[in-house]
Amino acid sequence: MQLIDGKALATKMKTKIKEEVDAMKSSGMKVPHLAAVLVGDNPGSQSYVRNKVRYCDDVGFESTLIKKDDSITEGELLAIVQDLNDDPSVDGFIIQLPLPDHIDAEKVNLAIDPKKDVDGFHPMNFGRMTLGLPAYLPATPQGILVMLEEYGIETSGKKCVVVGRSNIVGMPMSILMAQKRKTGNCTVTIVHSRTKDTVSEIRAADIVIAAIGRANYITADMIKEGAVVIDVGINRVDDDSRKRGYRLVGDVDFLGVSEKASYMTPVPGGVGPMTVTSLIMNTIIAAKGQIYN
Ligand code: L34
Numbered sequence: 001m002q003l004i005d006g007k008a009l010a011t012k013m014k015t016k017i018k019e020e021v022d023a024m025k026s027s028g029m030k031v032p033h034l035a036a037v038l039v040g041d042n043p044g045s046q047s048y049v050r051n052k053v054r055y056c057d058d059v060g061f062e063s064t065l066i067k068k069d070d071s072i073t074e075g076e077l078l079a080i081v082q083d084l085n086d087d088p089s090v091d092g093f094i095i096q097l098p099l100p101d102h103i104d105a106e107k108v109n110l111a112i113d114p115k116k117d118v119d120g121f122h123p124m125n126f127g128r129m130t131l132g133l134p135a136y137l138p139a140t141p142q143g144i145l146v147m148l149e150e151y152g153i154e155t156s157g158k159k160c161v162v163v164g165r166s167n168i169v170g171m172p173m174s175i176l177m178a179q180k181r182k183t184g185n186c187t188v189t190i191v192h193s194r195t196k197d198t199v200s201e202i203r204a205a206d207i208v209i210a211a212i213g214r215a216n217y218i219t220a221d222m223i224k225e226g227a228v229v230i231d232v233g234i235n236r237v238d239d240d241s242r243k244r245g246y247r248l249v250g251d252v253d254f255l256g257v258s259e260k261a262s263y264m265t266p267v268p269g270g271v272g273p274m275t276v277t278s279l280i281m282n283t284i285i286a287a288k289g290q291i292y293n
Helices: 006-026 043-059 074-086 105-111 123-130 139-150 170-178 198-203 254-258 271-288
Strands: 033-039 062-068 092-095 159-163 187-191 207-210 228-231 235-238 246-249
Touching (some): 062 074, 074 092, 159 198, 170 207
Parallel strands (some): 033 062, 159 207
């Protein structure tokens, strides 16, 4: 099994991105500016947003982190979105998910100016992506495409099974993998909670993309010999032997599956760092006005 080292690739790409930011600066452009809104104290979200801000610092971006308490109202959050839409210094911004239950995430998403929607979650970008038009691609699926390409993994004509159908990973991933594009042209199956025989679907896959959110859900017996396995899950499991009291595990039973897979991504250090990298790449595209003018 060859490891797909998302962390190493993210670090390598960081150098390239920094050079690009330096070039923008020396050509008299302002540096790209990403803003992130973080609501509440979800420890995962705090950690992911911290990684995004750190990546901004490392590549020479300007960044703004807006932190709000769980008690923020929907109206207050919508007002923040409006301010960010209107702020000419901000090239792109994200509202970190999940949001508290009393806020309608769909309503907030719709309020984001598609030009600044570097998450690619607004229906304008999602629709454009689906039609194969220029669009911000959602960061996690985009990061997965970049890893598959970088490792020279053939996707054309392969059977790809996406496990999970969320709006931020499973659904867009399945669309992208089926599209006529360099990394694409797969025959795609989505499996979800109502699928009749999940295990036999997964067992038929050349490429498995696991985005369910259940620790170690995908076990070796479900994997075809030589399959490529991409693990999107990040689950915290209690571990008293760790200083932090927990460790991160994916949706894939890593040790077992590593005996059968040809390639696989680890957790941590796989999809996560490439999600951050893709968001940063989208923000460069936003700053350059390459999709919308
Ligand atoms: N709006 N909400 C919005 N945009 C996104 O793109 C996200 N996502 C997902 C959750 N909510 C979102 C992220 O940012 C998942 N996600 C994300 C980002 C970064 C990492 C993981 C998930 C990441 O950096 N993972 C590290 C470990 C992090 C840790 O130590 O906790 C890794 O090596 O996997």
